[in-house]
Amino acid sequence: MYELLFWKYLDEVYLNHQEVYESLIENQPVEGLEELPIQVILSRIANAFSNWERVDEFSFKNTKGAGAFHIVTTKQSVQINCYGTKGNDMEKLCQMMEEFKCPLYDPQVPVRYDEFNE
Numbered sequence: 001m002y003e004l005l006f007w008k009y010l011d012e013v014y015l016n017h018q019e020v021y022e023s024l025i026e027n028q029p030v031e032g033l034e035e036l037p038i039q040v041i042l043s044r045i046a047n048a049f050s051n052w053e054r055v056d057e058f059s060f061k062n063t064k065g066a067g068a069f070h071i072v073t074t075k076q077s078v079q080i081n082c083y084g085t086k087g088n089d090m091e092k093l094c095q096m097m098e099e100f101k102c103p104l105y106d107p108q109v110p111v112r113y114d115e116f117n118e
Contacts, residue, residue, distance in 0.1 A: 001081050001082065001083055002081075002082040002083075002085065002090070002108065003079065003080070003081055003082070003106075003107055003108065004079070004080040004081075004082065004090065004093060004094065004104055004105075004106065005021055005024065005025075005077060005078070005079045005080075005104070005105045005106075005107060006077060006078045006079075006080075006097040006100075006102035006103070006104060006105065007020065007024060007030075007033050007034075007036070007076055007077040007078075007102055007105070008033065008034045008036065008076075008100065008101050008102045009032060009033060009034070010032055010033065010034055013032040013033075015030070015032055017105055017110065017111075017112045018107075018110055020033070020105075021105055021107055021110070024074055024076065024077040024079070025079065027074055029074075029075070029076060030076060033076040033077070034076065035075045035076055036073075036075065036076060036077070036078065036100065036102065037100070038073045038075070038078070040100075041073075041078055041096075041097070041100060042057075042058075042071065042073070044096055044099075045060075045071065045093070045096060046060075048092060048096060049089075051064070055068075058070055058071040058072070058073075059071070062085075062089070065086070066084050066085070066086055067082065067083065067084045067085035067086055067089055068082075068083045068084065068085065069081060069082045069083065069085050069089075069093070070083075078097065078102065080093055094113075
């Protein structure tokens with residue numbers, strides 16, 4: 001599994017990314033993060049991956065190639081757990097979340113890919 005996590009800071013807020021990550025995966029609210037339009041994001045992902053099999057509301061499987069992913073959300077975050085998902089498909093997910101001003105936090109590295117790290 002490869003985990004992708006996305007959130008958006010309030011203006012002028014910049015917290016310890018690892019601590020934010022740990023709180024979010026425990027489903028704890030984090031002061032300083034915006035609430036996200038979760039239903040809009042889920043619809044956007046579903047439309048972008050409409051050629052994948054929809055296993056359930058939060059799970060997608062590529063029946064024409066490799067990969068699957070499962071989405072876990074809180075009011076403030078979107079976590080996407082990828083299983084054998086190709087890099088270009090993960091990049092597509094990251095680009096979609098950028099549209100919502102939510103850069104990727106990659107807990108495997110761990111690095112948040114925002115303007116402060118580029």
